[in-house]
Amino acid sequence: MATQVPPEFTVNINDRKCARCKRCVDECGFEALTYSKEYHEIIADDAKCVACHRCATMCPKHAIRIEDNALAYKYNANFSAQHRKNILKQAETGGILLTAMGCDQPYPILWDHMLIDACQVTNPPIDPLREPMELRTYIGRKPAWLEFDGEAGLPRLRTEMAQNLKLDFPIVFGGMSYGSVSYNVHKSLMLAAERTGILMNTGEGGLHQDLYQHRNSVIVQCASGRFGVHAEYLNDGAAIEIKIGQGAKPGIGGHLPGEKVSEDISRTRMIPKGTDALSPAPHHDIYSIEDLGQLIFALKEASRYKKPVGVKVAAVHNIAAICSGIVRAGADFVTIDGFRGGTGAAPRIIRDNVGIPVELAIAAVDDRLRQEGIRNQASILCGGGIRQSADMIKAIALGADAVVIGTSALVALGCRVCQKCNTGKCSWGIATQNPKLTARLDPEEGAQRLTNLIHAWGHEMEEVLGALGVNSIESLRGSRERLRGIGLDEKTLNILGIKPAGR
Numbered sequence: 001m002a003t004q005v006p007p008e009f010t011v012n013i014n015d016r017k018c019a020r021c022k023r024c025v026d027e028c029g030f031e032a033l034t035y036s037k038e039y040h041e042i043i044a045d046d047a048k049c050v051a052c053h054r055c056a057t058m059c060p061k062h063a064i065r066i067e068d069n070a071l072a073y074k075y076n077a078n079f080s081a082q083h084r085k086n087i088l089k090q091a092e093t094g095g096i097l098l099t100a101m102g103c104d105q106p107y108p109i110l111w112d113h114m115l116i117d118a119c120q121v122t123n124p125p126i127d128p129l130r131e132p133m134e135l136r137t138y139i140g141r142k143p144a145w146l147e148f149d150g151e152a153g154l155p156r157l158r159t160e161m162a163q164n165l166k167l168d169f170p171i172v173f174g175g176m177s178y179g180s181v182s183y184n185v186h187k188s189l190m191l192a193a194e195r196t197g198i199l200m201n202t203g204e205g206g207l208h209q210d211l212y213q214h215r216n217s218v219i220v221q222c223a224s225g226r227f228g229v230h231a232e233y234l235n236d237g238a239a240i241e242i243k244i245g246q247g248a249k250p251g252i253g254g255h256l257p258g259e260k261v262s263e264d265i266s267r268t269r270m271i272p273k274g275t276d277a278l279s280p281a282p283h284h285d286i287y288s289i290e291d292l293g294q295l296i297f298a299l300k301e302a303s304r305y306k307k308p309v310g311v312k313v314a315a316v317h318n319i320a321a322i323c324s325g326i327v328r329a330g331a332d333f334v335t336i337d338g339f340r341g342g343t344g345a346a347p348r349i350i351r352d353n354v355g356i357p358v359e360l361a362i363a364a365v366d367d368r369l370r371q372e373g374i375r376n377q378a379s380i381l382c383g384g385g386i387r388q389s390a391d392m393i394k395a396i397a398l399g400a401d402a403v404v405i406g407t408s409a410l411v412a413l414g415c416r417v418c419q420k421c422n423t424g425k426c427s428w429g430i431a432t433q434n435p436k437l438t439a440r441l442d443p444e445e446g447a448q449r450l451t452n453l454i455h456a457w458g459h460e461m462e463e464v465l466g467a468l469g470v471n472s473i474e475s476l477r478g479s480r481e482r483l484r485g486i487g488l489d490e491k492t493l494n495i496l497g498i499k500p501a502g503r
């Protein structure tokens, strides 16, 4: 059947600027550009272009411009171009539409409806250039109170402390599996985590054998498919995370197509080469909080109680009760992933219509755990749409202990959020296993870019903390009186637990 779907983009090559070096032809992972010997020029197949901008970035003459094919569909406020494109595609394929990265629909972004307070006259700000500022935070169970003994003036802590994770910045790189992203992405994340004193998360695909040497900087994930989960893996990470749900696709499993399951990935995931890696929607041994409690207990036993065990869930309607159950089941931290969280592949219908914003989820969960007197029993990590340091400050003021970043980290590595990770053709060498493409990301340069991002965001956080008159990020946690809402209705303000701007 011939396609009726018009190209989304047009690729314009400036003939006068183009040097016919053919670099763009080589750079495009989607084979949208070819060189015509006959016309001695570059020919673009607009239908193949995904607007990843690799060609435009690498063109030495800046001769390429990618533009929206705006007139492909006549404007209609109800049947948008996206709706009509989806219908046309499904009429041609009869299948579910797959996409990648986080929800891109125009739901309100609550981060952008919250403003941060600042000190003025009677409560002076702190100058972060002259005063020490503390961004370090600890993830894990905290005791309800501390007991000391020892001599006067030389107290000795008697309370036995649960194992906590030390983060020099309140940031964790989110779980992105080896398979959905390349080895070089995992290595970049791991090196950057090690150098900045934070952690990266393996995602659900296990950990490549060569990276075990960096184990202290890794949260190892145990998901429903149990890919790559074995005793050494569980014992070598700094913490274990049970993945129940993911913000981009709550309630469904994952799928890594067989063509991405290379020799290395098959060995790491412990599945045959070339076979589809399907992680089921539920864990087949978890149908209740008690079942979850048993798995947490089993993992703590397997790792000899030497490391925190957390649980990752998608932000959904009843998230406060769900997290309360998870904490009562023994989790040391809960990771809440909002509906804008990224993914390597998800049905578009799920990504764009299921779940809730993480901003509301953090506030609801923090409230509930405080009301039940169990807030100290677990830390809250939150992710799903953290784009800048201000989002982190707001998340922590709403009640999170630290934030998780995935898409922002990939953007730092070169990702242009073209949303085509599911094709495995990523021109930036990130969401692909094609050796020609993966070689484009140098892990050393990647680590440097990520390290720079973490340091830059850290400096910005210190500036904001200084303006708030707070010298430690842990003191800001749950300080919702330092936030104000703008353009939000009363119910949303109530859930967020913040006042409107002007009050």
Ligand code: SF4
Pocket: 013, 017, 018, 019, 020, 021, 022, 023, 024, 025, 042, 058, 059, 060, 061, 062, 063, 064
């Ligand atoms: S990379 Fe730029 S200069 Fe080279 S062939 Fe392509 S458009 Fe022309």
Ligand code: SF4
Pocket: 052, 100, 101, 410, 414, 415, 416, 417, 418, 419, 420, 421, 422, 425, 426, 427, 428, 429, 430, 431
């Ligand atoms: S990782 Fe690659 S394919 Fe995925 S959105 Fe980014 S640039 Fe596109």
